[in-house]
Each structure stands twice: as C-alpha cells, then as structure tokens.
Amino acid sequence: MKVVVSLGGSVLGLDAKRIKRFAEVIENVAKDHKVFVVVGGGKVAREYIRIARELKANDTLCDYIGIEVTRLNAMLLLSALNSAPKRVPKDFAEAFELSKHYNVVVMGGTFPGHTTDATSALLAEFVNADLLLNATSVRGVYSEDPKVNPKAERFERIKVSELIDMVAKQEVRAGGSYVMDLLALKIIQRSRIKTIVFLGEPENVRRVLEGDFKEIGTLIEPE
Numbered sequence: 001m002k003v004v005v006s007l008g009g010s011v012l013g014l015d016a017k018r019i020k021r022f023a024e025v026i027e028n029v030a031k032d033h034k035v036f037v038v039v040g041g042g043k044v045a046r047e048y049i050r051i052a053r054e055l056k057a058n059d060t061l062c063d064y065i066g067i068e069v070t071r072l073n074a075m076l077l078l079s080a081l082n083s084a085p086k087r088v089p090k091d092f093a094e095a096f097e098l099s100k101h102y103n104v105v106v107m108g109g110t111f112p113g114h115t116t117d118a119t120s121a122l123l124a125e126f127v128n129a130d131l132l133l134n135a136t137s138v139r140g141v142y143s144e145d146p147k148v149n150p151k152a153e154r155f156e157r158i159k160v161s162e163l164i165d166m167v168a169k170q171e172v173r174a175g176g177s178y179v180m181d182l183l184a185l186k187i188i189q190r191s192r193i194k195t196i197v198f199l200g201e202p203e204n205v206r207r208v209l210e211g212d213f214k215e216i217g218t219l220i221e222p223e
C-alpha cells in the first residue's frame with residue numbers, strides 16, 4: 001500500500017526519544033508499504049510566525065517562515081531514519097522521484113496559503129496514495145475543540161462535506177490551528193482520498209494502518 005502520514009510538529013515533538021520512536025515505527029511499516037511522511041512545524045513555527053508578525057511580516061512571508069520550520073523538523077526525523085534519503089524534497093514531483101528508490105520519503109511544507117494538512121493531501125493526490133493518515137493531538141474529529149470543551153462529541157466517521165462545513169466557519173491565518181485545513185479537505189473530497197485522523201502516538205501509526213482506528217481516530221468518508 002502507498003500511504004501518506006501527516007505528522008504535526010507538536011505530534012512529532014522536539015524530543016529525541018519520541019522522534020526515535022516515530023522513526024522506528026515508520027521503518028517497520030516501510031517493510032510492507034511505501035511511506036511518505038509530511039512533518040509539520042508545531043510550536044516552534046507558531047513562535048517564529050508570532051515574532052515575524054510583530055515585525056510586520058505579511059501572511060505570505062509568515063507562511064514561508066513556517067515552511068522553513070517544517071523542513072527543519074523533517075530533518076530531525078530524517079536524522080533518526082536509516083532507510084530514507086537524507087534530503088527533504090521541496091515539491092511533490094521530487095518526493096515522487098525519490099520514492100522510486102526508497103520506501104520512506106520525508107518532506108515538510110511546500111508553498112504558502114495552507115498548512116501541512118493540505119501538503120499531505122496534495123501529496124497523497126499526486127502519488128495516488130491508497131491512504132492518508134493525519135496524526136493529531138486528539139483522538140480524531142470532535143464536534144468542538146475537545147481541549148476547550150471536554151464534553152465535545154467524538155465522531156468515529158464523518159462525511160468530508162460535513163467536515164468542510166464545520167471548518168469553513170473558521171478563519172484561515174498563518175500559524176492557525178484547526179482540525180484540518182480547508183484546502184486539505186477539498187483535495188480529499190475531489191480525489192476521494194481515504195483519510196483517517198488519529199491520535200498521533202508512534203504505536204498508533206501501525207494500528208491505524210491495519211484498520212484498527214475506531215478507539216483512536218475518525219474516518220473521513222469521501223462521498
């Protein structure tokens with residue numbers, strides 16, 4: 001199977017032990033599958049963007065700054081991987097080329113205007129992935145932010161159109177935080193990409209890949 005895994009920067013963490021655990025799982029999964037990992041910028045990207053904004057950078061420049069941080073994080077993950085090329089592709093064609101020679105390819109962001117959620121959806125579309133896995137800090141998709149409202153309802157499945165309606169009400173800004181970026185959802189919808197949003201712990205990557213997601217994630221159903 002060809003799978004794209006979107007690892008948010010906060011999910012990956014800035015911690016060698018945790019990054020190593022993700023690397024081990026990815027290498028293991030790559031014995032049976034072709035794996036593309038898209039790494040996010042996390043807290044560091046948000047901090048850089050906050051300071052850049054204070055310095056009057058516009059949103060596009062803030063996005064470029066965020067992208068550089070996602071690539072730095074990608075290089076951290078690469079440091080712990082033996083089977084991936086020590087190179088962060090800057091676009092989808094380059095990632096695809098690398099995947100002809102390697103079972104693991106790691107990249108960060110690409111261009112301004114969205115987050116790595118959309119990057120991973122576009123990559124999944126470009127390489128014709130069978131599955132898109134979006135690792136987050138919660139157990140999938142909720143009716144509201146569960147960190148704000150602990151009583152928010154968790155969905156085991158949700159139609160992509162319903163999720164688009166929920167997300168469309170939110171504002172899009174560099175460094176913003178949403179369950180999934182609107183552009184990502186539109187790509188998932190147009191190409192009917194099977195997508196699972198799940199709690200981003202290393203051991204969950206294989207679990208979700210094997211279809212055992214109900215306790216720890218949400219299936220986004222393409223219509």
Ligand code: UTP
Binds near residue numbers: 113116
């Ligand atoms: P992230 O994808 O990390 O944002 O990109 P996020 O979802 O807020 O963070 P985590 O990692 O899941 O916690 C960081 C920022 O980089 C820019 C955006 O400004 C984004 O908010 N970015 C990233 C782009 O402009 N284009 C990309 O392809 C990727």
